[in-house]
Amino acid sequence: MKNIYFISDLHLGARTFKNPRENEKRVVRFLDSIKENARAIYLMGDILDYWYEYKTVVPRGFTRFFGKIAELTDRGIEIHWFIGNHDIWIFDYLPSELGVIVHKTPKIVIIEGKQFFLAHGDGLGETSRSFRLIRSIFHNRICQKLFSAIHPRWTVSFAHRWSSHSRLTASDDHEYNGENDEYLVNFAKQYLSKDSSINFFIFGHRHIMLDLMLSRTSRILILGDWIHHYSYAVFDGENMILCQFENL
Ligand SMILES: [Mn+2]
Numbered sequence: 001m002k003n004i005y006f007i008s009d010l011h012l013g014a015r016t017f018k019n020p021r022e023n024e025k026r027v028v029r030f031l032d033s034i035k036e037n038a039r040a041i042y043l044m045g046d047i048l049d050y051w052y053e054y055k056t057v058v059p060r061g062f063t064r065f066f067g068k069i070a071e072l073t074d075r076g077i078e079i080h081w082f083i084g085n086h087d088i089w090i091f092d093y094l095p096s097e098l099g100v101i102v103h104k105t106p107k108i109v110i111i112e113g114k115q116f117f118l119a120h121g122d123g124l125g126e127t128s129r130s131f132r133l134i135r136s137i138f139h140n141r142i143c144q145k146l147f148s149a150i151h152p153r154w155t156v157s158f159a160h161r162w163s164s165h166s167r168l169t170a171s172d173d174h175e176y177n178g179e180n181d182e183y184l185v186n187f188a189k190q191y192l193s194k195d196s197s198i199n200f201f202i203f204g205h206r207h208i209m210l211d212l213m214l215s216r217t218s219r220i221l222i223l224g225d226w227i228h229h230y231s232y233a234v235f236d237g238e239n240m241i242l243c244q245f246e247n248l
Helices: 020-034 062-075 093-098 129-139 141-148 152-171 184-194
Strands: 001-007 040-045 077-084 100-105 109-110 114-119 200-203 210-216 220-225 229-236 241-245
Touching: 001 020, 001 220, 020 040, 020 062, 062 077, 077 114, 093 100, 100 241, 184 200, 184 210, 200 210, 210 241, 220 229, 220 241
Parallel strands: 001 040, 040 077, 077 100, 114 200, 200 220
Antiparallel strands: 001 229, 109 114, 210 220, 229 241
16 A cells, blocks of 8 residues: 655744745655655645635745645645644635645544544643634634735734744743643543544644554654654554654
């Protein structure tokens, strides 16, 4: 069987990248390097640092990345895109233009007889009240309609400021302090105590690389990011490996 790949938190378009073009090209090199061996690719959220689709207009940028994604889906590679907390506002343009399958909620899928719990990771486990409130506003259809009615001249720069602010405050937090302090690990353990059938929990969001055994038949993988780690997970039907892209 061909491989299944998992990758998250590319944050393409983030204003903090010193060389955004080089950064985008690196992602394209990675996608090129796996395309012969890939059956499916799961983009696990925060792929774009900010994206907002209007009915007839979309943001600038991402040309090489989008072109490569379209090439891969045209070749018949299945590409799933889980929205994160930065690329929430994908509506019908990216699915129809790029041929990707968009997921707005966590999903359980079976691949080669193994059960996968897949999610970006935001909103799972204990999150603060303020984060939950903002999340519900960002996901609310009416708020989205109102936001769409404002001219992008005002919203885009606000969104980028917001986004780098939330990335900065989150980055203090992008540290692993052991499994007991890791809320996605706690979420997975709690989930397993009710349903032990999940073999792999796959998350992004935390920007750390973690591969941890939870039971004899269950592991959690947190995918790192493409800001510091250039990391991804690959499943060949039997083995799951968390690794880093070498051809930087
Ligand atoms: Mn992120």
